[in-house]
Amino acid sequence: MDFLHQPVELTLDQCIKCNICVTKCPVSPVTDLFPGPKYEGPQAGRFRQPDGFSPDKSVDYCSGCRVCNMACPTGVRIAEINARARARMVSQGKFPWRIRLRNNLLARSELLGKVGQPIAPLANLVLANKAIRWGMDVVLGIHRKAPLPAFSGRRFTRWFHRRERPEHRTRQVVYFHGCATEYYEPRIGRAAVQVLEANGFEVIIPSQNCCGLPLLSNGEFPAARRYHANNVRHMVEYARRGIPIVGTSTSCTLTIKEEAPELLDFYSEDARLVARGTFDMNEFLLELWEAGTLNMDFQALPLTLAYHAPCQYRAHRLGRPAVDILGLIPDLNILESKADCCGIAGTYGYKTEKYQIGMDVGIPLFDFARQASSPVVICDSETCRWQITHGTGIPSIHPIELLAMAYGVPPEGALAEVMKIS
Amino acid sequence: PGVRTPPVTDVLVIGAGLAGLVAGWQAAERGLSTIVLAKGWGATHWHAGCIDVLGYDPAGSETPVESPTEAVAKRVRDNPDHPYAIIGLEALAESLEAFKALCARSGYPLQGSLERNWLLPSALGTARPTCLAPETMIAGDLRRRDPMLLVGFEQLPDFFPGLAAENLVSLGLLANAITLDLPSLRARRFVYPSILAQLFESQAFREEVVAALKPRLGESGRVGFPAVLGVHDALGVKNDLQDRLGIEVFEIPGLPPSIPGIRLHNLLVAAIEQAGGRVYNGMQALSAETDGSRILSVLSEAAARQKSNRAGKFVLATGGVLGGGFIGNPQGELLETIFGLPLAAPDGRDRWFSQEFLDPQGHPLFRSGLRVDANLKPVDESAQVLHENLFSAGTCLSGADYLVERSFEGVALATGFTVGKNV
Numbered sequence: 001m002d003f004l005h006q007p008v009e010l011t012l013d014q015c016i017k018c019n020i021c022v023t024k025c026p027v028s029p030v031t032d033l034f035p036g037p038k039y040e041g042p043q044a045g046r047f048r049q050p051d052g053f054s055p056d057k058s059v060d061y062c063s064g065c066r067v068c069n070m071a072c073p074t075g076v077r078i079a080e081i082n083a084r085a086r087a088r089m090v091s092q093g094k095f096p097w098r099i100r101l102r103n104n105l106l107a108r109s110e111l112l113g114k115v116g117q118p119i120a121p122l123a124n125l126v127l128a129n130k131a132i133r134w135g136m137d138v139v140l141g142i143h144r145k146a147p148l149p150a151f152s153g154r155r156f157t158r159w160f161h162r163r164e165r166p167e168h169r170t171r172q173v174v175y176f177h178g179c180a181t182e183y184y185e186p187r188i189g190r191a192a193v194q195v196l197e198a199n200g201f202e203v204i205i206p207s208q209n210c211c212g213l214p215l216l217s218n219g220e221f222p223a224a225r226r227y228h229a230n231n232v233r234h235m236v237e238y239a240r241r242g243i244p245i246v247g248t249s250t251s252c253t254l255t256i257k258e259e260a261p262e263l264l265d266f267y268s269e270d271a272r273l274v275a276r277g278t279f280d281m282n283e284f285l286l287e288l289w290e291a292g293t294l295n296m297d298f299q300a301l302p303l304t305l306a307y308h309a310p311c312q313y314r315a316h317r318l319g320r321p322a323v324d325i326l327g328l329i330p331d332l333n334i335l336e337s338k339a340d341c342c343g344i345a346g347t348y349g350y351k352t353e354k355y356q357i358g359m360d361v362g363i364p365l366f367d368f369a370r371q372a373s374s375p376v377v378i379c380d381s382e383t384c385r386w387q388i389t390h391g392t393g394i395p396s397i398h399p400i401e402l403l404a405m406a407y408g409v410p411p412e413g414a415l416a417e418v419m420k421i422s
Numbered sequence: 423p424g425v426r427t428p429p430v431t432d433v434l435v436i437g438a439g440l441a442g443l444v445a446g447w448q449a450a451e452r453g454l455s456t457i458v459l460a461k462g463w464g465a466t467h468w469h470a471g472c473i474d475v476l477g478y479d480p481a482g483s484e485t486p487v488e489s490p491t492e493a494v495a496k497r498v499r500d501n502p503d504h505p506y507a508i509i510g511l512e513a514l515a516e517s518l519e520a521f522k523a524l525c526a527r528s529g530y531p532l533q534g535s536l537e538r539n540w541l542l543p544s545a546l547g548t549a550r551p552t553c554l555a556p557e558t559m560i561a562g563d564l565r566r567r568d569p570m571l572l573v574g575f576e577q578l579p580d581f582f583p584g585l586a587a588e589n590l591v592s593l594g595l596l597a598n599a600i601t602l603d604l605p606s607l608r609a610r611r612f613v614y615p616s617i618l619a620q621l622f623e624s625q626a627f628r629e630e631v632v633a634a635l636k637p638r639l640g641e642s643g644r645v646g647f648p649a650v651l652g653v654h655d656a657l658g659v660k661n662d663l664q665d666r667l668g669i670e671v672f673e674i675p676g677l678p679p680s681i682p683g684i685r686l687h688n689l690l691v692a693a694i695e696q697a698g699g700r701v702y703n704g705m706q707a708l709s710a711e712t713d714g715s716r717i718l719s720v721l722s723e724a725a726a727r728q729k730s731n732r733a734g735k736f737v738l739a740t741g742g743v744l745g746g747g748f749i750g751n752p753q754g755e756l757l758e759t760i761f762g763l764p765l766a767a768p769d770g771r772d773r774w775f776s777q778e779f780l781d782p783q784g785h786p787l788f789r790s791g792l793r794v795d796a797n798l799k800p801v802d803e804s805a806q807v808l809h810e811n812l813f814s815a816g817t818c819l820s821g822a823d824y825l826v827e828r829s830f831e832g833v834a835l836a837t838g839f840t841v842g843k844n845v
């Protein structure tokens with residue numbers, strides 16, 4: 001029997017009610033609105049009949065961080081049970097239209113980028129305006145303080161397609177940049193491309209859509225399915241040819257590898273091929289190291305920096321690839337966060353009714369970051385980076401930026417500031 | 423740089439119950455690069471957070487063991503296949519001392535010795551023989567005759583002080599029960615042990631408890647709480663309550679999730695990480711790659727594909743059926759799930775269980791496990807070592823029904839310690 005691909009709802013039969021998940025959930029200790037993973041997942045799951053109603057709206061307060069899955073000794077897919085229960089409530093019209101509208105706005109990161117990025121200076125001015133943010137809070141339910149990122153003046157792919165390609169490439173790799181790199185943080189894509197090129201790769205960037213995770217975590221499954229189908233269509237040919245697909249946004253890569261197929265029951269042969277061919281950036285670099293083909297020509301970086309592994313990264317179930325890879329940079333000292341989750345959980349912490357929960361969940365991480373007195377905090381996921389900066393005032397960078405710098409690429413943004421000071 | 427490929431991990435421990443964590447701690451302390459791989463968190467979150475070395479001898483006896491030293495010596499003579507017989511009594515004593523020292527260093531001292539078992543109350547009010555108990559529990563000693571007051575909370579459905587007190591009275595002890603209905607708990611929709619443990623760490627909540635409880639102490643000589651007196655500084659919480667109430671305080675462990683077990687889990691994980699080791703959860707070990715005599719790597723479950731975990735030596739500490747180490751199939755075979763190791767097990771499904779559900783001797787199935795050599799390497803029926811770099815520890819070993827004889831944590835600790843020290 002294939003235990004690993006049984007429908008998520010069936011895994012609730014493996015629950016032995018030991019409550020370990022309840023002791024690890026970061027959400028339920030800070031709010032009474034979420035009764036905890038055991039009650040919401042396997043327990044309430046027994047009352048969710050295939051065509052019936054979902055018994056409890058509190059399932060919407062699951063942030064989907066998956067800390068429960070990782071703690072469960074019997075393999076119950078609690079976070080996925082919750083995500084699918086939420087999707088059914090959405091499809092049954094259990095959420096008021098204003099909430100649906102708000103959720104769809106937050107979850108359409110690609111659409112937002114397409115609209116906002118071309119008018120970045122104006123859009124950023126508007127989104128930084130307190131009165132407008134207050135209005136968005138009251139009318140839409142997007143919290144006035146939540147850390148909306150600033151649009152970049154230039155898209156990542158514009159930079160990529162206009163630059164000169166290095167010659168004599170011996171191997172190829174597909175880069176999945178995701179919406180955040182494309183519209184908000186193109187410096188991360190630039191670092192990724194240059195790290196891959198420093199390892200002799202020709203970088204290919206096929207047409208791509210949002211990975212669909214924000215839609216999945218808002219229960220908007222049909223729209224997420226369309227995105228995923230497009231991505232599979234655009235990338236399957238590379239997967240078939242054995243060209244690895246690598247991403248710097250750890251939640252995008254997890255979605256392509258596992259979340260989209262599992263939540264949507266999207267197990268076509270093509271979707272499987274793409275999932276199996278997709279790698280998180282550090283995971284990929286580690287594989288190069290293990291194969292003896294990683295460029296080891298790193299310059300020393302005499303820095304002590306704090307690192308937080310996002311819950312989405314841990315959910316890849318690979319250990320700590322970022323720490324292992326950063327460990328190759330001479331003189332770089334990494335302080336690891338033990339915090340489970342930053343609290344923002346994608347779109348969760350942006351919502352008016354959930355903002356405070358997200359901030360309370362983040363307290364252990366914020367405390368760690370402040371005490372580490374690290375000039376920047378390293379983190380693999382974009383919304384986590386924005387939340388960390390929002391909670392602490394400390395800028396946050398992706399590990400790939402340090403690797404690029406160690407290969408001699410001039411740093412950008414917050415990292416450039418740090419290097420100027422030190 | 424200069425190193426073209428990553429160094430191979432020295433020791434990969436599979437399982438993060440007491441045995442796995444202790445093995446990982448000892449290996450890491452010796453300077454070996456160590457990774458503990460676990461499907462999820464396990465046995466530490468289920469047991470009482472005490473170290474039972476031997477509670478009943480023979481298994482099923484009604485009289486608790488007074489002195490583990492003598493009883494273990496006798497048990498080992500009667501049963502040469504017992505893990506204690508394989509590792510020896512000195513190793514058992516050494517592991518207990520080392521673990522006590524670690525707990526003391528971590529600010530959470532365990533009390534007791536092999537000379538004499540404690541007799542402590544269970545959540546049902548029965549007597550529980552155990553060798554080492556945290557300092558937060560020992561004022562519950564049932565050999566003392568001074569009257570106890572057991573305290574529950576209206577909103578906590580996991581502990582019924584009235585039931586426990588009634589059973590203690592039937593044992594001839596003086597016990598009373600009281601249930602507190604505190605405003606700060608009434609304001610919550612959910613109160614679980616982990617929430618209470620978090621609350622007890624705040625002084626404001628302790629003051630609220632003391633204000634409600636102190637006027638109602640009556641003639642009691644000591645006060646028993648469910649074991650929820652904080653996770654990070656339980657000793658400090660207990661001492662503070664004791665000072666404020668002016669009377670001795672103790673904890674009674676109850677249903678999972680076990681807060682005292684989580685404390686042991688936390689201090690072991692911290693010790694492993696401090697020694698440079700790593701503990702990864704959510705990574706279920708599925709199978710192994712071997713070259714026949716040696717294990718090369720263990721494959722673990724991961725998103726989209728399996729992850730290969732290479733190491734020089736491997737320690738199997740996945741427990742039995744409940745821990746996920748063994749699985750039974752409808753054909754009546756009991757299988758070790760990762761390496762497919764042969765098990766000493768009853769022959770056929772109809773011999774798995776005794777006639778009576780609550781048979782004092784337990785069920786034959788739960789005496790199943792791995793046969794091992796003197797180095798705790800799994801062996802086949804003819805005592806040949808199966809893989810030269812594979813070791814095992816904990817209750818996946820055959821030899822006894824550890825729950826029935828009450829040696830569960832003792833076997834886990836002592837075998838985990840021995841493997842970690844010698845691997």
